[in-house]
Amino acid sequence: METHIAFTKSVIVVPALALPSHEVGACVEFAGLVRETEHDRALAGLHYEAYEPMATRELARIFNELNAVHPCAAVVFIHRLGWVPVGEASLFVRVLSAHRGEALRFLATAIDRMKADVPIWKSVAARG
């Protein structure tokens, strides 16, 4: 499985789709956007921080584990750091696989595992 993991302080630019083979039948993408309301507070945005070396290592480990269960052809993971305004993406994940089942299960589990285990934090900033 091709694995691409990146962190950026800029607006996430979705990379052009590159198919590793003609046996890829499913491309699933997820963008996590900052919402205006969180825990009944109106936000202007969120601030994200990561311990990048450990986060990259953990993500690679998680992706490898998931690939053994839900074999996929490629995963692209991009997380924005710093200030992310409401309506913009803090996270982009793309998974390519032969069939949609693996890609959807890989994606859903990868995000759950990221939220549980990977050192990426957000802090709330009140509007105004």
Add this chain to the structure above:
Amino acid sequence: METHIAFTKSVIVVPALALPSHEVGACVEFAGLVRETEHDRALAGLHYEAYEPMATRELARIFNELNAVHPCAAVVFIHRLGWVPVGEASLFVRVLSAHRGEALRFLATAIDRMKADVPIWKSVAARG
């Protein structure tokens, strides 16, 4: 829920992301690509046909049913018809929701239901 259903004989152009509100936290997209190998045959592509009025009506009905169970903000569905070469998308689906759980469940079930119940057919064309 905003619903957009379209069929096209051209290459699918992914529409620009339009957020219906600042409460959208998840954008999930699926592209179904034509694979080179199907049932051990090498293909150059697939030919898709639909009975468009009924397919549109059925899709709208399915999306409304799913929205009652997995409430979402918007769904965009684009299916290509006619000849689709290997490596190109026959289907694009985008689902927007507050949280990723609903969007992922909506997407997965919508595609399953489409394949089972919506009058869209593919025919295989052998390479060469």
